[in-house]
Amino acid sequence: MSISVTERLVIFAQEWAAKGAPQDSAHEAKRLLLNQLKASVCATDHEAITHLQDWAISAGTPKDCAHVLWLGSEVEPAKAALVNGALFEVLDFHDTYIPCFMHATSAVLPALMAAAEIEGQSGKDVITALALGMEVELAVASMLMPTAYYRGYVPAGLTGGVGAAAACSILAGLDEEQMRNALGIAMCTAFGTYVSVGSMTLSYITGATSQSGYSAYQLAKRGFDAPVTAFEGDKGMFVTHSDEDKEKIELVMDSLGKTWRIHGQSYKTVPTETITHGPIECVLRILETANGRDVERMCFSVQPIVKEIVDERLERFGDPNTELTARFDLCFCAAAAWRRGCFTFAEMQEPAYTDPDILALRSRIELIPDKSRETFDGCSLEVLFTDGSKESCEVEAFLGSPGRRMTDEQLSELFSSVARSVLPEGRCNEILDAVWGLDVAPDIKHLVSLLTLK
Secondary structure (H helix, E strand, O other), X not given: OOOOHHHHHHHHHHHHHHHOOOHHXXXXXXXHHHHHHHHHOOOXXXXXXXXXXXXXXXXXXXXXXXXXXXXXXXXXXXHHHHHHHHHHHOOOOOEEEHHHOEOOOOOHHHHHHHHHHHHOOOHHHHHHHHHHHHHHHHHHHHHHOOHHHHHOEOHHHHHHHHHHHHHHHHHHOOXXXXXXXXXXXXXXXXXXXXXXXXXXXXXXXXXXXXXXXXXXXXXXXXXXXXXXOOOOOOOOHHHHHOOOOOHXXXXXXXXXXXXXXXXXXXEOOXXXXXXXXXXXXXXXXXXXXXXXXXXXEEEEEXXXXXXXXXXXXXHHHOOOOOHHHHHOOHHHHHHHHHHHOOOOXXXXXXXXXXXXXXXXXXXXXXXXXXXXXXXXXXXXXXXXXXXXXXXXXXXXXXXXXXXXOOOHHHHHHHHHXXXXXXXXXXXXXXXXXXXXXXXXXXXXXXXXXXXXXX
16 A cells, blocks of 8 residues: 555655754755745834734733744744734735745644744754745645646645644654654644735734644644544545646655755745745846936836736736735835835835835836746846837846845845844844854854844
């Protein structure tokens, strides 16, 4: 009898946990942790986070608690996972695993941090669990995508709980049966649809799938069981959530431990979704030599799916009317970058998304689908000016994508540039020291103590 997908995932995770994740993968996990801190430090006053924080603290402070990052609230660990997952998601400033259209760290890390706060494992154990939990998550995502995404599922909503359950199980040293059950519970309770884009619900989905993964691990630890074939069974996760060929399962499973997908993450330099990064970079490059010329028209050449995404949102949202709908409007983002000469958190706020000049330019932006583009980490732009002149630019891979990786120094500076305006003086450097040194820390308590705005 062949072993199931969950059993094979457990074997992979436990074998590598015993010998330690590869050094470069463990280092990448530290980078992704820092990137999530960059993504969340300015999110605490977002309305979605206020609602979730109020909900989380309404039950009072439990005996065993974990912290809501930056706000410092002590809440039930599962609720901490939920709020922190939403904090990581809400500004869309996190990582993206482009092959699966997903944000792979945002659901795994909050559950893992909550578990580590309660159980007190070493920083090295946390980093190992994060790297391996994400590999499990990305293997599952690679088997389901892209058709699960085409069906309308949020990829991280489907798979984040599985990665979170795996990471927590590795950290706690669950046995094979317990860990298999944890993954199976998470697979059977996966959820999240993409109609949530443009609303607070998208950030809730990320937080809720992190909470779900944490709960799956906790239940399995207590003896709760799940079907062995939760993934590939006749009515399991694979057939109910995707239209992929079943042969893909074997291809992905055979690649475990040989191809480390954690290295395929894209890091964002501006707070908006991944498909806008190439266009914004093109805009800012051409703007440097525009010398005040007025734009007649902008024309971007993009991967076909980018055009499909933009058209669907234009039909659903119309003009942006909140910072959430502005963030998911590529043409608005490009126009705002041109008019403002930069792209920051301010370009997501009402003075920008109601600016008639920005909206007028947005209406003169055209997207041309280019079937030769295999992914959306690159694009090209031609700008026609009213004087008849033209300028063009091509970005093969935006800064932060696997084709143009950010260095550790660049990532550290990006975190500091975002965080120094809201953190006490000197705190950025303390956090950086704690993150880069996490693999030799006795636990994560010191790092968590630094993650407060006070």
